[in-house]
Amino acid sequence: MASTPIFLRALEDSDLEFLYALENDRDIWGVSDTMAPVSRYALRDYLAHAAADFYEVRQLRLVICAQTDGRAVGILDIFDFQPLHLRAGLGITVLSTERRRGFALAALAAGLDYARLTLRLHQLYCTVAATNQASLRLFQKAGFRRVGVRKDWLRTAGGWDDAVELQKVL
Numbered sequence: 252m253a254s255t256p257i258f259l260r261a262l263e264d265s266d267l268e269f270l271y272a273l274e275n276d277r278d279i280w281g282v283s284d285t286m287a288p289v290s291r292y293a294l295r296d297y298l299a300h301a302a303a304d305f306y307e308v309r310q311l312r313l314v315i316c317a318q319t320d321g322r323a324v325g326i327l328d329i330f331d332f333q334p335l336h337l338r339a340g341l342g343i344t345v346l347s348t349e350r351r352r353g354f355a356l357a358a359l360a361a362g363l364d365y366a367r368l369t370l371r372l373h374q375l376y377c378t379v380a381a382t383n384q385a386s387l388r389l390f391q392k393a394g395f396r397r398v399g400v401r402k403d404w405l406r407t408a409g410g411w412d413d414a415v416e417l418q419k420v421l
Contacts, residue, residue: 381413
């Protein structure tokens, strides 16, 4: 089996400019429920507390790095952790310049392993815009199953979009 094109790592102080570019990419605001730019000040504060305990803050953000040179290409988020039910949400964002290179699928596979083996979660879920066919294919390829649709759930520049709910029992 070929080696994975990525590795996951914790956030570092040196990720400030990478996060600033990612968080302020207006093209992805619609999938991240963002409506305004994020300041470097807010991101510095976020980075200062990013190492907090998963059970306390109920979220974890890992940097997706290219195996070849270690550059940051995206983010894998595990969020909305529910300790009683051992489930959480999962999201992946890859820089627009780094898409279609296999990074997202490799990060998803690594994230699933981490959630199952390290965090010992029972299941993960995600919410994807019905028009985001690339993300729907990605999650379905990784074994997520469609479990429902929320009608007119996501506000877009052109009106409203349905949200597809997917889940994977680990």
